[in-house]
Amino acid sequence: MSTLFEEVPPSFGDDVPVRRLELTVNGERRAADVEPRLLLAHLLRNGFRLTGTHTGCDTTNCGACTVLYDGVPVKSCTMFAVQADGHEILTVEGLATASELHPIQEGFKDEHGLQCGFCTPGMMLSAKALLEENPNPTEDEIRWALSGNLCRCTGYQNIVKAVMWAAEKLGGGTAGSDEAGEEG
């Protein structure tokens, strides 16, 4: 054993229910046998080793574990993995391509939208869902959409700027910006 921890295949007793699930994660078909009580966050992190999805509070408060479930932002610590059977999941690992960051990621980089980075994956996925529904959000709408994601560095100001940056880059722009405000 090369490390202090090595995962082994699960060996369940006959009384333990195991279910086969098939889902799409970041565009890729995946399958797994899971106990129904496995949380979606843990399937992603411990099962598929997609550790970009963070578990912060583990009590449905912080939103660090946010992923897109069929395009809708959800807290993956508050869903069972079995509920993802037949569904599409997008995690932060699915945002960038091999060569390019997603505009939302670029925005967080350019506008210093992160300090410790723990809340960032959840913030970015909530932002993605917002911009798909509303490509031209006001600052208030951005704050509202991100209000389920907590940042304990309290870097909200730059997070909002990062999302505005991404909205511009994606072609929408922000209705709340100064220029638009004058006209509207």
Added chain:
Amino acid sequence: MYPSRFRYEAPSTVAEAIGLLAAADGEAKILAGGQSLIPMMKLRFAAPAMIVDINGIGGLNYHRADGDGTYRIGALCRHADLEKSASLGDHQPTIAAAAPVVADPLVRTRGTLVGSVCHADPQGDWASVMVSLEGAIVAQGPNGQRSIPVDDLIDGPFQTVLAADEIAVEAVVPAARGTRAGGYLKLERRVGDFATVGVAVSVEMSGDSVAKAGIGLTGVGPATINASGAAAALVGTSLEADAVDAAAQLAAEAAQPRSDHRGSADYKRHVVATFVRRIGAQIQRSEQKAA
């Protein structure tokens, strides 16, 4: 945190789900949005032997008005569906006011109104809203459906009169006799926290006077409070400041708050009265605008 082990079933019809519940003999829980149930299971406050996931049952995700004005909200209608609904505000102003302040945007994409009412958390927003509207829950069991007024449904904190083999399939708000108006105000320490105080006021206006009124209180007692005495004080008035003030005082007296980390009992009573006054003023302003 992991919940205890359970058997997972995902039926595709309500009848199948009822069969599973009946066989589980009280040891099963229904999973709709899961935004209260799953946290409770992780904390092991709840450890059901079976989870009946109703998310695969078609035809339960709706909110609509019948021809006669009766409003129906299906068991899989999410808070976010109500928050984003274009038509809801015209029919149900109190529900439209509450939808955006339930929990946080992420919980709202999963959680359901019907599930929240049946969870019977004294700090749940929807039970107060439904009480103010004289709403009911339609429960379906092996012997068919029955309608239970939300005021009778809730038996105490986290307790309802639903039988172990019954599923709440929809919430129903009866048709209004006049024009509906109403509002919901909530004080919370931060987004997603439970309500320090929540107040739902619903009225039916006949001309400029109140034909019918309901007031529900969130988070200020061991269960959702139906402040019916306060609501009665609004009937026959045109929501003039004196009348609303009298109702506000009665609502504050109907509250049974406890002093805790969210505020003292006196403070919470004060907020109840303030919220009744504010909603009263809001309704009066919008009525004047409409006239």
